[in-house]
Amino acid sequence: MxxxxxxxxxxxxxxxxxxxxxxxxEVIISDDSSTxxxxxxxxxxxxxRLKVFVNTHAKGPVGNFATALANASFDFIFLAxxxxxxxxxxxxxxxxxxxxxxxxxxxxxxxxxxxTILFESFFKARNSGKGFFKNLKKNSYLGCCMSFRRSLLNKxxxxxxxxxxxxxxxxxxxxxxxxxxxxxxxFLHYIRHTNNATQTLQTKLPLSKMIxxxxxxxxxxxxxxxxxxx
Numbered sequence: 001m002x003x004x005x006x007x008x009x010x011x012x013x014x015x016x017x018x019x020x021x022x023x024x025x026e027v028i029i030s031d032d033s034s035t036x037x038x039x040x041x042x043x044x045x046x047x048x049r050l051k052v053f054v055n056t057h058a059k060g061p062v063g064n065f066a067t068a069l070a071n072a073s074f075d076f077i078f079l080a081x082x083x084x085x086x087x088x089x090x091x092x093x094x095x096x097x098x099x100x101x102x103x104x105x106x107x108x109x110x111x112x113x114x115x116t117i118l119f120e121s122f123f124k125a126r127n128s129g130k131g132f133f134k135n136l137k138k139n140s141y142l143g144c145c146m147s148f149r150r151s152l153l154n155k156x157x158x159x160x161x162x163x164x165x166x167x168x169x170x171x172x173x174x175x176x177x178x179x180x181x182x183x184x185x186x187f188l189h190y191i192r193h194t195n196n197a198t199q200t201l202q203t204k205l206p207l208s209k210m211i212x213x214x215x216x217x218x219x220x221x222x223x224x225x226x227x228x229x230x
Contacts, residue, residue, distance in 0.1 A: 001013075001017075001027060001028070001029045001030070001068060001079075001080040001082060002029075002030050002031075002032065002055075002061055002064035002065045002067075002068055002081070002082065003029055003030070003032065003034060003037045003038050003063065003064075004031065004032040004033070004034055004038070004082070005034045005035060005038060006034070006036075006083055007036040007037045007038050007040075007041055007066070007069055008083070009015045009082060009083035009113075009191065010038055010041055010042065010082045011041050011086075012081060012082070012085060013080070013081075013084055013086070014027070014041075014042065014045060015165070016086040016087075017086050018047060018049065018086050018157075019047070019088075020086065020088070020089075020090060020091040020092070021049060021052075021091065022188045024165075025049055026049050026051055026072075026073065026074065027049050027050050027051065027080075028051050028053070028068045028069075028071050028072050028077035029042060029050060029051065029052045029053065029068065029169040030052075030053050030054070030055050030064045030065065030066075030067035030068035030071070031054060031055060032059060032060070032063075032064045033049060033051070033054070033055070033059075036219075038082075039052065043076070044061070044108070044134045046049070051071070053071050054067075054198070055067045056070075057070075061166070062106075062159065062163050062164075062165065062166050062197060063166070065079065065158050065166045066158070066166065069153060069157060070157075070158075072153075074150075074192070075149060075150045076095065076098055076147065076148075076149060076150070077147060077148055077149075077150065077153060078091070078094065078147040079144060079146050079147070079167065081143070081144040081145060082160075083191050083193070084144050084188055084189060084190055084191050084198065085188065085189040085191065086187065086188060087186065087188060087189065089185075089187060090173075090187035090188065093106070093183065093185060093187065094106065094147040094183075094187075097148075097181050098147060098149060100147070100181070100230075101179055101180060101181040102148060102149050102151060102152045102174055102177065102179040102180065103146065103147070103149075103152055103170070103171070103174040103179070103180045103181070104146065104147050104148070104180075104181045104183055105140075105142065105145050105146050105147050105171075105180070105181070105182050105183065105189045106183040106184075106185055106186070106225060107121055107122055107123045107128075107129070107145070107182075107183065107185060107186045107187070107188075108121075108122040108142065108144070108145050108186055108187070108188035108190040109121070109122070109186050109188070109189055109190065110122050110125065110189070110190045110192060111189050111190065111191055111192070112192060112193065113191055113192075113193040115189075118192060120189055121186070122142060122145070123140075123184065124148065126138075126140050126142075127140065128140035129181060129182055130180050130182060131175070131177070131179070132172065132175040132176070134157065134177060135168075135171055136172065136173060136214055136217065136218075137214075139167070139168040139171065140171075141166070141167045141168055141171025141172075141180075141218040142167060142169065143165075143166065143167030143170075144188060144189070144190065145159050145187070145188055145190075146167060146170070146171075147172070148170065152170065152173065152174055152200045153170075155163045155173050155229045155230065156169060156170050156173040160216070160223075162216060163216070164213040164216065164217075168217070168219065169170060169220070172217055172221065173221070173224070176221070176230050177230070182188060195196035195218060
């Protein structure tokens with residue numbers, strides 16, 4: 001989990017995650033120098049599974065998640081945002097699917113901060129699904145809905161310089177081998193509010209930026225191929 005000034009939502013999110021974990025699991029949290037009570041709320045749980053680190057990479061979501069991933073120690077990894085809500089059964093179902101797949105993405109219900117449903121299915125709103133060129137054109141790998149094996153992280157990490165979004169990169173790396181599952185079960189309330197770090201389903205980038213992002217992904221994947229990581 002990556003955090004930054006998330007005091008408004010983080011308590012309910014952590015509660016929804018911890019309820020699904022065993023005593024031997026861990027929640028790695030990288031904080032990007034929050035100035036509110038985010039860290040205080042995390043510490044108030046007094047739970048040994050919560051492990052907080054200060055972001056040592058670039059400021060922003062990509063660098064923050066890079067710090068969290070660098071400190072993760074287990075073989076099966078879930079990404080989590082600070083302001084969503086995990087629904088019952090997420091961990092169990094993802095763990096079942098990760099016995100067969102290297103990366104799993106489950107569907108989500110898109111809601112406002114007061115619980116009003118914007119989209120019953122993120123997958124349908126985004127036209128999510130497998131396909132390298134499909135996802136190079138329009139990303140459907142939503143990090144907060146993803147889990148993956150360490151074998152994928154070993155291929156994709158450390159992240160390339162000037163990476164646009166970490167979840168998009170992980171999805172494209174997984175696409176090279178195609179060992180991916182898009183699970184149509186909904187295991188997340190994907191909460192949209194005015195302070196979201198990213199504006200998925202809303203952002204419109206300039207054409208030059210869109211081209212630069214995608215060309216950057218292609219160059220980074222070519223480098224991994226040359227290095228023999230695929």
